[in-house]
Amino acid sequence: MENLLDGIETITLMGPGPSCVNSSVLNAMSKSTIGHLDPSFIKIMDAIKDQLKNLLHTDNQLTIPISGTGSAGMECTFVNLIEKDDPVLILINGVFGMRMQDVATRLGVKVDTVEFEWGTPVIVDEVKKKLSGNKYKIVAVVHAETSTGVKNPVAEIGKLLTGSDTIYLVDAVTSLGGIEITMDDWGIDVLYSGTQKCLSCPPGLSPVSFSEKAVDAIKQRKTKVPNWYLDLTMIMNYWEGATRAYHHTAPINMLYGLYQALHLISEEGESNVYKRHMDNHLLLADGLKKIGIEMLVDEDSRLPMLNSVHIPEGADDAAIRSGLLKEHKIEIGAGLGPLAGKIWRIGLMGHTARPENVEKLLSALKAVL
Amino acid sequence: MENLLDGIETITLMGPGPSCVNSSVLNAMSKSTIGHLDPSFIKIMDAIKDQLKNLLHTDNQLTIPISGTGSAGMECTFVNLIEKDDPVLILINGVFGMRMQDVATRLGVKVDTVEFEWGTPVIVDEVKKKLSGNKYKIVAVVHAETSTGVKNPVAEIGKLLTGSDTIYLVDAVTSLGGIEITMDDWGIDVLYSGTQKCLSCPPGLSPVSFSEKAVDAIKQRKTKVPNWYLDLTMIMNYWEGATRAYHHTAPINMLYGLYQALHLISEEGESNVYKRHMDNHLLLADGLKKIGIEMLVDEDSRLPMLNSVHIPEGADDAAIRSGLLKEHKIEIGAGLGPLAGKIWRIGLMGHTARPENVEKLLSALKAVL
Numbered sequence: 001m002e003n004l005l006d007g008i009e010t011i012t013l014m015g016p017g018p019s020c021v022n023s024s025v026l027n028a029m030s031k032s033t034i035g036h037l038d039p040s041f042i043k044i045m046d047a048i049k050d051q052l053k054n055l056l057h058t059d060n061q062l063t064i065p066i067s068g069t070g071s072a073g074m075e076c077t078f079v080n081l082i083e084k085d086d087p088v089l090i091l092i093n094g095v096f097g098m099r100m101q102d103v104a105t106r107l108g109v110k111v112d113t114v115e116f117e118w119g120t121p122v123i124v125d126e127v128k129k130k131l132s133g134n135k136y137k138i139v140a141v142v143h144a145e146t147s148t149g150v151k152n153p154v155a156e157i158g159k160l161l162t163g164s165d166t167i168y169l170v171d172a173v174t175s176l177g178g179i180e181i182t183m184d185d186w187g188i189d190v191l192y193s194g195t196q197k198c199l200s201c202p203p204g205l206s207p208v209s210f211s212e213k214a215v216d217a218i219k220q221r222k223t224k225v226p227n228w229y230l231d232l233t234m235i236m237n238y239w240e241g242a243t244r245a246y247h248h249t250a251p252i253n254m255l256y257g258l259y260q261a262l263h264l265i266s267e268e269g270e271s272n273v274y275k276r277h278m279d280n281h282l283l284l285a286d287g288l289k290k291i292g293i294e295m296l297v298d299e300d301s302r303l304p305m306l307n308s309v310h311i312p313e314g315a316d317d318a319a320i321r322s323g324l325l326k327e328h329k330i331e332i333g334a335g336l337g338p339l340a341g342k343i344w345r346i347g348l349m350g351h352t353a354r355p356e357n358v359e360k361l362l363s364a365l366k367a368v369l
Numbered sequence: 370m371e372n373l374l375d376g377i378e379t380i381t382l383m384g385p386g387p388s389c390v391n392s393s394v395l396n397a398m399s400k401s402t403i404g405h406l407d408p409s410f411i412k413i414m415d416a417i418k419d420q421l422k423n424l425l426h427t428d429n430q431l432t433i434p435i436s437g438t439g440s441a442g443m444e445c446t447f448v449n450l451i452e453k454d455d456p457v458l459i460l461i462n463g464v465f466g467m468r469m470q471d472v473a474t475r476l477g478v479k480v481d482t483v484e485f486e487w488g489t490p491v492i493v494d495e496v497k498k499k500l501s502g503n504k505y506k507i508v509a510v511v512h513a514e515t516s517t518g519v520k521n522p523v524a525e526i527g528k529l530l531t532g533s534d535t536i537y538l539v540d541a542v543t544s545l546g547g548i549e550i551t552m553d554d555w556g557i558d559v560l561y562s563g564t565q566k567c568l569s570c571p572p573g574l575s576p577v578s579f580s581e582k583a584v585d586a587i588k589q590r591k592t593k594v595p596n597w598y599l600d601l602t603m604i605m606n607y608w609e610g611a612t613r614a615y616h617h618t619a620p621i622n623m624l625y626g627l628y629q630a631l632h633l634i635s636e637e638g639e640s641n642v643y644k645r646h647m648d649n650h651l652l653l654a655d656g657l658k659k660i661g662i663e664m665l666v667d668e669d670s671r672l673p674m675l676n677s678v679h680i681p682e683g684a685d686d687a688a689i690r691s692g693l694l695k696e697h698k699i700e701i702g703a704g705l706g707p708l709a710g711k712i713w714r715i716g717l718m719g720h721t722a723r724p725e726n727v728e729k730l731l732s733a734l735k736a737v738l
Contacts, residue, residue, distance in 0.1 A: 001632070001636055003629075003632060004409075004412055004416055004628065005397050005400060005413070005625055007409065008400050008401055008409065008625075009401070009403075010401040011401065011403050011404065011407065013402065013403070013404060015404060017618060018402050018404065018405065018618060021401070021402045026398075026400070026401070027399055028374050029395075029399055029622060030395040030398055031377050032377055032379040032380065032390070032395070033387050033390045033395075033571045033572075034377060034382070034387075035380065035382060035700045036387065038380065040376065040377065040378070043373055044374070047373055067437055067441070068436055068441065068598060069436055069619075069620060070617070071617035071618075072436070072437065072617075074598075075596065079596075102597055103597040103598075106593050106594070106595045106596065107595060194618070202402045202620065202621050202622040202623070203402075203405070203618040203619065203620050203621055204436070204573055204620035204622070204623050224475050225475070226475045226476060226477070226595065227444065227448075227475065228443075228444055228475055229437060229440050229441045229472075248438045248439070248440035248441075249387060249438050249563070249565055250438075250572065251438060251571065251572050251573035251623070252387060252571050253398060253626075254571070254623065256374055257622075259373065259374060260372075260374060263370070325407070325408075331403075331404045331407065
């Protein structure tokens with residue numbers, strides 16, 4: 001009987017995620033499945049919480065991976081915090097800011113927004129102006145806007161909210177593991193991420209972290225969380241404490257993979273990992289410039305792990321991407337929304353961020369263009 | 370640096386799931402991650418849909434795995450179908466029927482129920498009585514109640530709903546791959562399952578299937594699905610059609626595992642797989658009887674893959690389970706809710722359902738009791 005898995009080739013994943021996965025992470029995922037209440041598994045869960053707390057520079061006890069991809073993390077943070085009529089402000093400069101707005105709106109609240117041009121960062125002064133006349137329960141922003149390659153000034157926005165009751169919620173799907181996040185110092189109350197970007201683990205889990213203030217807000221809800229699967233008031237009883245009450249069956253082998261991916265970052269050293277991302281980004285930007293390909297984003301706001309570039313004039317977007325994939329076994333990403341057909345998104349995330357991959361892509365681009 | 374994964378031992382998983390995973394499934398999960406829009410991956414997605422349709426005996430086009438565990442499948446089916454004030458009937462005889470009630474109630478509807486004693490099946494005549502005076506949008510029941518080991522008469526309940534507008538929703542988390550399900554013949558409109566039971570894949574995915582009638586009900590919603598992550602109106606555009614619009618990043622490697630697990634069932638032959646479950650169940654029940662351990666459920670309603678047994682008088686529940694795990698590397702399950710401390714749940718799911726495992730457990734039980 002034909003088995004399609006036999007035909008899977010190794011692709012250099014240089015799109016907006018998933019990224020290349022280290023073989024030790026893939027091997028970790030193929031270890032024997034054990035029970036979700038097995039004491040050995042509880043130890044791995046506890047270790048993952050510590051690994052995530054270290055990487056996020058947070059003391060938040062509620063720092064766990066959610067059993068779904070990054071978008072499940074987004075859903076989880078909003079659905080646990082929002083109750084009817086809660087005022088929410090979302091800062092938007094790309095697809096993922098818009099997704100936040102869609103997620104929150106579906107939960108029955110009126111969402112206020114400040115929008116910025118795609119490809120440019122959130123302007124802190126405009127946020128300040130918006131905040132001066134309004135009081136919000138939640139202010140949310142994307143750290144690394146994967147649709148444009150823009151880094152938003154998350155620390156500076158955090159300063160605007162210091163001492164307020166507002167919950168500061170940050171999307172760190174693409175940033176975690178690629179650039180510094182000091183969650184507590186930056187005043188971030190709630191954060192979610194994904195495994196398939198700079199953590200270089202296959203997609204399937206979403207690390208989240210909630211400050212004490214945010215956990216209190218959940219505990220003070222007047223209504224039950226309208227999403228059983230993502231209800232943290234129950235999930236935390238599985239991830240914390242002595243009893244470890246079963247909620248849903250944790251994705252055991254995915255968690256092995258996450259453990260190993262975080263272990264690798266810890267072994268390499270966090271600052272080395274960030275430097276490697278930046279070095280390879282600079283190498284790529286330099287190489288692209290030499291072949292006449294321009295970056296979309298101004299230097300100050302560029303993400304090292306997600307490089308948006310203008311598609312060269314006359315180049316056939318889909319044909320070039322398809323040629324890279326078929327002939328050179330390299331995947332790069334298309335533009336989204338208003339940037340579709342205008343940009344490519346070149347990922348240098350996690351294990352992908354290596355000089356040999358940059359060189360490989362540059363040669364391939366020269367060949368196909 | 371210490372690596373906790375080095376300490377993972379192979380455990381014979383004879384609890385209520387996860388079950389033992391065939392090494393070829395674990396190997397499949399460790400294959401290179403490729404992109405979620407890669408044409409090779411789309412082929413695997415299409416094949417998984419066909420594999421699931423075959424196993425479920427359904428023509429439903431919308432037959433896909435949801436990116437979360439079985440409970441995410443439960444959440445997905447209810448949240449896509451339910452709108453405010455929709456009348457819902459749930460038949461309850463265990464934890465998972467109760468969970469359905471909780472999930473549905475949180476979505477803002479008043480849930481009507483008929484309850485049956487735990488350890489006994491749903492009585493069709495009582496359902497008939499309930500239906501005679503009431504009209505429901507959804508009638509929901511659990512096929513294999515994992516908390517008790519009871520098989521509910523899903524086909525017979527389906528007959529009561531033939532020709533009606535009611536959507537018949539069935540939880541097949543524990544039944545799929547272990548006992549026959551002929552979804553279309555039985556009049557089931559909507560079904561969800563999980564990978565970590567009789568499919569013998571690690572936890573992390575939830576196959577779901579929706580009939581045309583159910584898809585129409587979703588399309589006719591007056592309000593958006595209040596759950597972005599699980600909104601099938603968007604997810605189906607990724608799993609169907611020519612464009613394959615990105616919704617969220619699919620859990621690539623988990624899907625490799627599911628493909629391989631379904632491939633194994635297909636190679637062994639569906640009826641052989643069911644026979645293997647039944648044979649091993651009979652072997653276990655017989656062996657248990659010989660050492661004085663009684664089944665909880667009457668023979669007519671017993672599930673082959675989930676054997677609930679009375680804890681022998683004087684036996685220390687937790688100590689025995691812990692002894693089996695530590696000394697014999699066998700996991701069995703505890704009782705839940707009113708059955709906690711009263712029963713053990715012995716799983717013979719998927720790859721676990723083999724004579725050598727039955728023998729191993731029986732010897733171990735003799736040793737620890």
